[in-house]
Amino acid sequence: MNxxxxxxxxxxxxxxxLGVYISNLPGKKPFKRNGHNDISRAYMTKTANGGKRNVIKKGDRKLENSSSNIVTAVVLDYRGFDTLGEVxxxxAxxxxIGLLLGGSRRRRIRPAGPVISSMAPWIAAFIIITSAYIFLHGHLSPGGGFPGGAMIAAGFLIMVLGMGSRAPKIFKTIETFGGLAFITVGVIGFLKKGSFLQNAFGSGEVGTLFGSIFLGILYAIIGFKVAAELSSGFGEFVAEEEGKHE
Amino acid sequence: MNNTIFILGVGAFFLMMIGLYGVLTNRNVFRLILGLGLMETGVNLFIVGASYWKGGKPPILGTVFETKAVDSYADPVPQALVLTSIVIGLGVTALALALMVRLKETTKSIDIIETKEEEVNE
Structure with missing residues (x-):
């Protein structure tokens, strides 16, 4: 097409x-303060008794789930089935990618110079520690399993690119068992509470690390799974690209 | 009229249109994938922008424990949906790049016009 x-x-x-958008641009009414719709309001109040309570105080205990980060509550608890599909x-x-690129021509990539290859494990260690903080605090602060997993993958990529080490085979195993663990947590919810992926671990105090252990477990699983997937997926590309030069 | 919502919406729409232009006019497969990525970013920005309102706080309970918490937050549901959308977009882009690598290997070209079926040798 020209x-x-x-x-x-x-x-x-x-x-x-743009004509449709400007003519239907939300006026003052749907976007004024207190203008959330019913679903969002129910997600934000997080009480089991119909969302009557408006203010959540520090130290509240009788909530549906006690995560501080409401986005995490929506992603993992209320729409956990959706997240299972996403993972x-x-x-898939x-x-x-593995099916398309995983051929016979896998070769080791050459390590970088001595400066990079000697510093790479140190940088990777710091990145992986920070990412553990990010995915363990996914229910308290911005972050969570997906960015944390991406950071772990970045740490491994520094080691792969800098030291010439290949992505270990254990990543495939972690991928498989991560999915199984997610479904297992869902089945535990089904057996104990009656519906798949329901919160079966109770909810503690708002704003504490172990208050919402359910979301913590799910985000740790997602973190490891995403890290393994991204690392092995990138490993396919790198092995294929470098095979041509040698 | 809320100016910020207007600017976010129009900007996101033009981001989508830039991506669409790239998809329509380029023949290089890599540029097509970049155009798809731009369109996807525009859609994500549009959805996140729809949840904005003036003075809305990030939906994290730790920040506004003291005030009337629930009514001062931005809507968390579009943000959660966009998280899903970003991750799936990553998967789609990665798979498209893998297909591009295979295309380059089999037909020695990533131009969609020059690539012909007969050049694929089984």
């Missing part, structure tokens, strides 16, 4: 969409 036609088409779409999609994508 450029003129593309610009014309995009202009057409823009004119239509499955990521697993990485398995597809």
């Amino acid at each position: 450029k003129i036609a593309a610009i014309f088409l995009i202009g057409l779409i823009s004119a239509g969409a 499955t999609v990521l697993f 994508a990485i398995a597809g």
